[in-house]
Amino acid sequence: MKVAEIRRYPVKSLLGETLPAATVRERGIEGDRLWAVRDADGKFGSGKNTRRFRRMAGLFDLSAYGGEPAPTVRLPDGREFTADDPAAHRAVSAHLGRPVTLAREAAVPHHDEGPVSLVTTAALARLTGLCGPDPGLDTIDPLRFRANLLLDLAGPPSFPEDDWPGRVLRIGPRLVLRVVRPLTRCVMIDMAQSVAPDRNDLLKTLADAHDMTFGVFAAVEQPGPVTVGDRCRWA
Template sequence: MRVIQIRRYPVKSMLGEVVEAADVGERGLAGDRLWAVRDPDGKFGSGKNTRRFRRMPGLFGLRAYAGEPAVVELPDGRRFAADDPDGHRAVGDLLGRTVTLAPESGVPHHDEGPVSVITTAALRRLTELAGGEPDGSGVDPLRFRANLLIDVPGSGFPEDDWPGGELRIGPDLVLRPVRALTRCVMIDMAQERAGERNDLLKTLADRHALTFGVYATVERPGRVAFGDAVIPRPR
C-alpha cells in the first residue's frame, strides 16, 4: 500500500492542487482549507446547503493555490491574493453575489475532519457498481476531494475496517481513522476533467450507506510524500 496522490484545497469548495509532499499537523495538510468564500449572512460557500454552508454554483470554476495568503485563480487566468478586496469583488462577480474570502478562525473549514483518505480498491468497486467515466477510465478520484489517495490491490472497501486503528505513513506520520465519510451531491458535480453525473450518490446510498472513504485525525505529525508506504494497524 502506497500514497499515490496528495491533494489540498487552500480555499474550501474551489479546485485545488496536487502536490508531491506536504507537512501534516494537527489540523491536517499544511495549506489545506485555510480559507472559505463567505456571504454577507456568514455562511460559507459550498456545493450544498446546510446550517453552515450555502450552495454557490460556480466555485468549481475557480482554483486556489497554497500561500500566505492563498492565491485564487479565475477562469480567465487572473490571480488574486485571498485577502485582496479586488479579488473578492471579482469572485463575487463570477458567482453573481456579494462575497468575501475568510481565513479560518474558531471553526475549521473542513467538513468533517482534518485529513480525508480514499483508496484505489474502493474506486474500483464503485466503478463496478456504477460504471466509470465517459472516457472509459474508472471513477475519477478527484470527485471525492480527498487529501490522500492510497493504492490498495483488489476491489472493495478496505477502509471500512480502519476506524479506531492507525495508518502509519512514511517514516513519521501516524493518522487515526475516525469514521467513514458521508457523501453529498458534490461527487456528481462536474469539476476539472470529470463531467456531471447523476448516479454516484444514489449508488452509494443504495450500496454503501452513503459513505466513501474515511476521515482521520493526526496522531503523530509528520510529512507525507508521493510513494510513501502505508501500514494500517487494526483497532
Template sequence: MKIVEIRRYPVKSLLGEVLPAAAVGARGLDGDRLWAVRDADGKLGSGKSTRRFRRMPGLFAMRATAAAGAPVVELPDGRRFAADDPAGHRAVSAVLGRDVTLAPEADVPHHDEGPVSIVTTAALRHLTGLGGGEPGGGPLDPGRFRANLLLDVPGTGFPEDGWHGRLLRAGPQVVLRVIRPLTRCVMVDMAQDGACDRDDLLKLLAARHGMTFGVLAAVQRPGRVTVGDGCALD
C-alpha cells in the same frame, strides 16, 4: 499499501492542487481548506446548503493554490488574486453573482467533518465495477472525492471499512487515527477539474454503501508525507 496522490484545497470548495509532498499538522495538511468563500450572513460557500454552508454554483470554476500570506485564486478568465485582496473579493463575487468575501479560518474549522480524508484505489475499482465509472467509460475519477490522500491498496471492495479506530502510519513520520467513514454529498456528481457533470454517483453510494466513501482520520503524530511513501495499519 502506499500514497499515490496528495491533494490540498487552500480555499474550501474551490479546485485545489496536486502535490508531490505535504506537511501534516494537528488540523490536517498544512493550508488545506484554511480559507473559504464567505457569504454576507457568514455561511461558507459549498456545493450544498446546510446550517453552516450555502450552495454557490460557480465555485468549481475557480482554483486556489497555496502561497505565502494567503492563497492565490485563479478565475475562469485566468486572472489571479490573493485571497486577502479586496479586488479579488469583488472579482469572485462577479463570478458567483453574489457579494462574498474570502476569509481565513477562525474558531470553527472549515473542514466538513475531520482533518484528513482518505480514499483507496481498491474502493475506486469496486465502485467503478458497481456502475460508478465515468460516463462514456473509464475508471472513476478520484478527484471527485476531493480527498487529501489516495492510497494504492490491492484488490477491490471497501477495505477502509475495517480501519475504524486503527492507526495508519503514512510514511516514516505521520501517524493517523481513522475515526469514521466520510459521508458524501452532491459535490461528487458535479463537473470539476476534467470530470463531467453527472447525477447518479451519489444515488449509487446511497444504495450500495450508506452514502459514504473513504474515511476521515485525526492526526496522532505530525510530520511530512510524500507520494510513494509506504503505509501500514496497526
C-alpha cells in the same frame, strides 16, 4: 499500501492542487481548506446547504493554490488574485453573482468532518464496477471525492475502509493517523469539476449500496511529512 496522490484545497470548495509532498500537522495538511468563500450571512460556500454552509453554484469554476500569507485564486478567464486582496473579493462576487469575501479560518475549522480525508484505489474500483468509469478513463476520477490522500491498495475491488475506524495508520517515516469514521457524501461528487463531467448516478449508487459514504477521515496522532510513494502500515 502506499500513497498514490496528495491533494490540497487552499480555499474550501474550490478546485485545488496536486502535490508531490506535504506537511501534515494536527489540523491536517498544511494550508488545506484554510480559507473559504463567505457570504453576507456568514455562511461558507459549499456544495450543500447546512447550518454552516451554503450551496453556491460556480465554485468549481474557480481554483486555488497555496501561498503565503494567502493562497492565490484563479478565475476562469485566467485572472489571479491573492485571497486577501479586496479585488479578489470583488471578482469572485461578480463570478458567483452574490456578494462574498474570502475568509481565513477562525475558531471553527472549515473542514466538513475531519482533518485528513482518505480514499483507496480499491474503493474507486468497486464504485466503478457499480456505475461505470468517467468518460475517457478506466475508473471514476478520484478528484471527485476531494480527498487529501489517495492510497494505492492492491486486491480486488471492495470498500476496505469499512474496517478502518479506530485503527492507527503509519505513513512514511513519522506521520501517524487514527481513522475516525466514514465520510458522508453529498451531491458535489456528481458535479462537473476540472476534467470530470457532470454525472447523476454516483451519490444515488452510494446511497443504495453503501449508506451514502465513501472513504474515511482521520485525526492526526503524530504530525509529519507525507510524500507520494510513502508506504502505509497499520500500527
